[in-house]
Each structure stands twice: as structure tokens, then as C-alpha cells.
Amino acid sequence: MAFIEIENITRYFGKVHALNGVNLNLQRGQQYAIQGSSGCGKSTLLYLLGGLDHPTSGTITVDNKVLGEMSDDELAAYRNQSIGFVFQFHFLLPSMNCLDNILLPAKISGTSTKLVKEKCLHFAQVLGVTHVLKKFPFELSGGEQQRVNLIRALSMGPEILLCDEPTGNLDSENGQIVTQLLKDMAVQLGSTLVVVTHDKQVASQFPHQVFMRDGVIVN
Amino acid sequence: MKFISVFFRILFLEEKASKKFAVTVTLGLAFSIAVILSTIGIMDGFGHVMREGLRKSTGDIVLYWGKGFFSYNKVLPVLKELKVNAISPHIQTEGFIVHHETSKGILLKGVRPQEFSKVTGLALSLEPEEAVLGMGLAKTLKVKKGDDIVIALAGGNRTVSGMPSLQRFKVRGVIDHGIYEKNMRLVYVNLDELQSGIHSEGKINVVSLNIPEERLKVFRKGNRQLAIDDFIFDMEERLQFEYIVKPFWRDFQDLFEAVEDQKKYIGIILQLIVVISIFNVLAFVSFFNEKRAREIFLFKAMGMNQKQLNRIWFLFMMGIWALSCLLSIGLVFVFNLGLKYLPLFELPGEVYGLSRLQIHIDLLDYGLVFGVALAWIILLSLIVLYRLRVRPILYGLRKEFT
Numbered sequence: 135m136a137f138i139e140i141e142n143i144t145r146y147f148g149k150v151h152a153l154n155g156v157n158l159n160l161q162r163g164q165q166y167a168i169q170g171s172s173g174c175g176k177s178t179l180l181y182l183l184g185g186l187d188h189p190t191s192g193t194i195t196v197d198n199k200v201l202g203e204m205s206d207d208e209l210a211a212y213r214n215q216s217i218g219f220v221f222q223f224h225f226l227l228p229s230m231n232c233l234d235n236i237l238l239p240a241k242i243s244g245t246s247t248k249l250v251k252e253k254c255l256h257f258a259q260v261l262g263v264t265h266v267l268k269k270f271p272f273e274l275s276g277g278e279q280q281r282v283n284l285i286r287a288l289s290m291g292p293e294i295l296l297c298d299e300p301t302g303n304l305d306s307e308n309g310q311i312v313t314q315l316l317k318d319m320a321v322q323l324g325s326t327l328v329v330v331t332h333d334k335q336v337a338s339q340f341p342h343q344v345f346m347r348d349g350v351i352v353n
Numbered sequence: 354m355k356f357i358s359v360f361f362r363i364l365f366l367e368e369k370a371s372k373k374f375a376v377t378v379t380l381g382l383a384f385s386i387a388v389i390l391s392t393i394g395i396m397d398g399f400g401h402v403m404r405e406g407l408r409k410s411t412g413d414i415v416l417y418w419g420k421g422f423f424s425y426n427k428v429l430p431v432l433k434e435l436k437v438n439a440i441s442p443h444i445q446t447e448g449f450i451v452h453h454e455t456s457k458g459i460l461l462k463g464v465r466p467q468e469f470s471k472v473t474g475l476a477l478s479l480e481p482e483e484a485v486l487g488m489g490l491a492k493t494l495k496v497k498k499g500d501d502i503v504i505a506l507a508g509g510n511r512t513v514s515g516m517p518s519l520q521r522f523k524v525r526g527v528i529d530h531g532i533y534e535k536n537m538r539l540v541y542v543n544l545d546e547l548q549s550g551i552h553s554e555g556k557i558n559v560v561s562l563n564i565p566e567e568r569l570k571v572f573r574k575g576n577r578q579l580a581i582d583d584f585i586f587d588m589e590e591r592l593q594f595e596y597i598v599k600p601f602w603r604d605f606q607d608l609f610e611a612v613e614d615q616k617k618y619i620g621i622i623l624q625l626i627v628v629i630s631i632f633n634v635l636a637f638v639s640f641f642n643e644k645r646a647r648e649i650f651l652f653k654a655m656g657m658n659q660k661q662l663n664r665i666w667f668l669f670m671m672g673i674w675a676l677s678c679l680l681s682i683g684l685v686f687v688f689n690l691g692l693k694y695l696p697l698f699e700l701p702g703e704v705y706g707l708s709r710l711q712i713h714i715d716l717l718d719y720g721l722v723f724g725v726a727l728a729w730i731i732l733l734s735l736i737v738l739y740r741l742r743v744r745p746i747l748y749g750l751r752k753e754f755t
Binding site: 181184186187188206207210211212213214215219221225227234238239241242243 | 655660
């Protein structure tokens with residue numbers, strides 16, 4: 135049985151059919167790239183996996199739990215404990231410094247920030263951004279912001295790391311670096327990594343590649 | 354708890370515009386609540402001061418005989434049997450006060466000072482041939498302690514159509530009843546001197562008395578009005594309905610009822626003011642939701658659940674409400690000081706009976722006014738939380754961060 139089972143998922147936004155019956159199985163600890171052109175439904179699929187949205191029909195099962203059967207509170211806990219999101223736009227809050235931004239998920243869950251902080255400092259060292267932790271997001275370069283974003287996503291030790299165009303705002307050199315870091319960190323944590331990208335070069339670095347077109351998987 | 358404080362800091366305190374708006378909304382709500390409290394408080398205060406003033410001049414109950422003067426000994430045994438708390442027999446008659454060629458109609462009370470003081474609580478003491486004047490009367494006649502005054506009395510029961518008798522008194526002092534009318538009309542002298550002045554030795558025409566304290570305990574919160582009504586019923590029965598027995602407020606009962614009705618209707622109408630300030634709160638909530646939607650959706654994406662959001666919103670709204678209530682109490686206090694001391698708020702006493710108003714608010718009034726404001730706040734919070742709940746996180750994130 136697969137770690138994540140996606141069965142016949144559809145997602146309609148009014149007349150727009152973002153997903154038209156997607157079936158996909160993802161194995162624990164593996165790394166996947168979902169690629170396709172803009173508007174093909176890849177981000178929608180990612181958000182459904184992350185419990186940020188509900189499918190119009192079909193089921194998503196993660197570790198034998200059906201997301202559609204979870205209560206709002208259970209879904210919130212799932213997002214907090216099991217999922218790490220890396221968004222294309224870093225979504226760092228401008229009024230807080232980077233460390234406070236990183237510790238937000240821990241504060242939301244009520245877990246000890248001391249332990250999480252130690253872990254995050256280690257990640258910051260690995261990712262080479264220790265020097266920016268006391269800085270505010272606007273003082274950072276795009277690559278640094280994305281790394282801070284990555285540390286925040288990893289802070290709770292997620293089972294699944296979901297990344298939506300993580301290199302979309304970076305030049306190719308920084309894009310390469312961030313992609314490699316994502317892969318390394320996922321291996322280090324044993325997380326399942328799912329990256330959505332329209333960049334073939336980025337996708338080619340992943341052992342499993344899923345192609346989407348018009349809301350369906352084509353390979 | 355940690356998250357709540359972080360959330361509060363980010364959402365409510367870090368931006369100047371939100372902070373200023375929150376302060377303005379709180380002040381607006383506080384002001385509205387204060388207006389209602391003050392209005393209700395003035396009406397309650399009017400009734401309260403008036404009742405206190407009336408009680409100060411008559412005690413709880415006044416007893417007359419329909420045919421005029423009577424012997425105190427006729428009623429005393431019955432009153433003793435009823436274990437009244439304090440009794441004061443006295444004579445109450447019309448007369449004229451003359452001072453420096455100025456004369457004025459007065460209500461003259463012949464009293465036994467100690468007994469009268471015990472009944473009314475007024476600090477009244479009189480030596481022979483001394484008089485005490487109401488504060489307003491003394492002011493009008495420019496009479497001060499130690500001055501001589503002359504009181505012109507009717508000849509008494511037997512010679513009522515005859516020439517008035519004149520009696521000279523030394524002013525012992527002035528007294529404040531708290532009621533304009535009483536202060537302007539009342540003069541106190543010794544009972545026996547007045548009895549001889551009007552040739553009614555051994556007779557009185559009024560008895561003032563206080564009900565026994567244990568009668569108060571029978572009624573909820575020691576409601577004096579109910580206890581007095583109940584006691585009057587007993588008195589009338591024991592006196593075989595030969596005497597007229599009145600509670601101290603009887604002469605002003607219609608006025609009290611009118612004030613009570615006014616208070617009710619004005620209280621309801623003034624809720625409009627709270628509604629207007631609630632619109633301000635609503636504007637703030639909308640502003641806030643737009644301004645901070647990004648943070649709220651991001652927190653939800655990172656695992657904040659609805660309960661946490663509910664708790665934070667309710668805490669914030671309760672904070673605004675609680676602060677507004679506290680501020681309104683402060684505003685009412687300041688307004689009350691103004692009523693007490695500023696010449697602007699002085700009343701024409703001849704019209705209103707009182708020359709100064711004061712605010713008197715009981716716990717029930719506070720509870721009602723604060724409770725209605727709280728109900729509005731809770732209703733608003735529920736609407737806001739419902740709207741936040743039904744907006745999908747994905748929609749919010751995309752809208753706010755794109």
C-alpha cells in the first residue's frame with residue numbers, strides 16, 4: 135500500500151476544471167517532481183495533498199487516513215505536524231525577523247520552541263543562512279528568503295514536504311542550489327518530497343517525474 | 354498561550370493604523386455606554402436623592418388624623434406594640450417668618466429635637482426659643498446663626514380667625530434636606546413652644562416614624578419600599594383605619610413613576626447610540642480582516658485551527674468590550690463630578706425639586722447596559738468568525754500573496 139494514495143480526484147472552480155480525475159500513488163521517503171505548463175492543475179493537486187483545499191470528488195489517503203474524513207481541527211494538526219510547505223512566494227511575515235518566522239509553526243502547535251530552535255539552527259548552518267536569522271525578510275536576497283522559507287517548512291520535521299515552484303523566483307544558479315538543498319534535507323529527515331515545477335531542468339533532478347496536462351496525469 | 358501573544362502582537366499591535374483604529378473604536382464604544390449609563394444614572398439619581406431627601410424630612414411613615422389635632426397618647430400604645438424603630442410626634446403648621454422687614458410663608462414644624470433626629474437622621478438640636486431654618490430659606494432671608502427672627506402664627510384652633518401671634522426665636526443654625534422645596538420652606542422649633550404658640554397644648558397633628566429594621570429583612574435586598582408598604586397595612590389595621598398613614602414618597606409618587614417610565618424608554622432609545630458605535634466596531638473588523646487576511650491565512654496554512662482563531666478573536670473583542678466598560682465607568686464618574694460642582698449643571702430647584710442632580714446607577718443597570726453591548730460584540734464576532742471560516746485557505750493565500 136502506498137504512503138499517499140490519490141484516487142480519481144477532481145477539483146472544479148465553477149466552470150474551470152482544474153483537476154479531471156487524477157490517480158497517483160506516492161511512496162514514503164521518495165522524491166517526486168510534478169511538472170506541466172501553467173494552469174495544468176499541478177499546484178491545485180499540491181494544495182489538496184497539503185489539506186489546504188478540498189477535492190470536488192475522489193479521495194486522498196495519507197498513511198491510511200482519508201483527508202476528506204478529517205475534521206477541521208484534525209486537518210489543521212495534519213498541516214502543522216505532517217506537512218511542510220515551501221511556497222513560490224516565500225510568505226515570510228515582514229514584521230517578524232527570520233527566526234521568529236521560522237518558529238511560527240512551533241508556536242502555533244504549542245510545542246517547545248527551544249527544541250525546534252536548536253533543530254532550525256542546525257538547518258540554518260547546513261543551508262548557510264545563520265547570519266540572517268536576526269534579520270527581517272526584506273533585508274534578504276531571494277535565495278536567502280527561500281532558504282529561510284525552507285527551514286520554516288522543515289521546522290516541525292514533516293513527513294511530507296510540498297514545494298510549489300520553489301525555484302520560480304530564483305536565477306538558475308540559486309535554483310540549482312535550492313533544489314539540491316531540498317533533496318538533501320528531505321533525505322536527512324526521511325520526508326516524502328513533492329515538488330511542483332514547470333522547469334524541466336529542475337524536474338530532471340528528481341528520480342520520479344509526473345507530467346500533467348489539462349488536469350490529468352499523462353505519464 | 355505563546356501563540357496567542359505572538360498572534361496578538363502581529364495582528365493587533367504592530368501596525369499603527371490598526372492600533373489607532375482599535376483605540377478609537379474602544380473610545381467610541383466607551384462613550385456610547387457612558388451616555389446610556391449617565392442618562393439612566395441621572396434618572397435613578399433623581400429618584401434616589403429625592404427619596405433620601407423626603408425620608409430626611411419625614412422618616413419612613415407619616416401618620417395624620419383626618420380631623421386635625423389629636424393626642425399622642427392615643428396612638429402611642431399601638432405604635433409601641435408594633436415595635437416601631439423610632440417615633441417623633443410633632444406639629445406641622447403654616448406661618449410666616451419675619452426678618453429685617455422681609456417676610457415669607459413657611460411650613461413650621463414643632464418637634465422634640467432628639468426624637469425627630471432619630472427618625473429622620475437630620476442633626477437637629479434646639480434650645481428653648483431657638484429655631485433651625487432650611488438652608489434655602491436662610492439664604493433667601495440672609496439669616497445666619499445667632500440672628501433673631503420672628504414667626505407669625507395663626508391664633509390656634511380656638512382663635513384661628515383672630516390676630517396672629519408673634520414669637521421671637523434665635524437662629525440656632527441651618528439644615529440641608531437635599532430637596533429644594535423643603536430647604537425653602539421648613540423651619541423647626543421646639544414642640545412645646547409651638548403648642549403654646551397656637552394654643553394646642555398636649556396636642557399634635559403629625560407622627561413620623563421608622564419601621565423596625567427586622568421588617569426589612571423579610572424582603573429581598575432589604576427593599577425598604579416594600580417593607581414600608583407592608584408595615585402600613587399592619588398599622589392601618591391596628592389603628593382601625595381611623596388615621597391616615599402615608600409612606601414618605603406618597604406625595605411624589607406620580608413623579609417617581611414618571612421618572613421610572615422615562616428611564617425605561619430613554620434607555621431603549623439610547624441603545625441606538627450603542628448600535629452606531631457597534632457600526633464602528635464593524636468597520637474596524639472589516640478593515641482588520643482585509644488588512645490582516647494574509648497573516649490569518651498563512652497561520653491557517655501552517656496549522657492554526659478554528660478554535661485558536663475563535664479564542665483570539667473573542668479575547669480581542671472581549672478586550673475592547675471590557676476596556677470600553679471600564680472607560681465608560683470613568684467617564685460617568687467625571688460627568689458626575691461635573692454635575693456636582695459645575696455651575697453649568699445647576700438646576701432650577703423650584704421646577705425640579707432638586708437644585709443638583711447626581712448619578713446613581715445600581716448593579717442591575719450596569720449589568721443591563723454592559724450586557725447589551727456584550728451581546729452586540731458577541732454577535733459581531735460570530736459573524737466575523739463565520740466569514741473567516743467559510744473562506745477557503747487556498748483562496749485566501751492566493752489572493753493575499755499573489
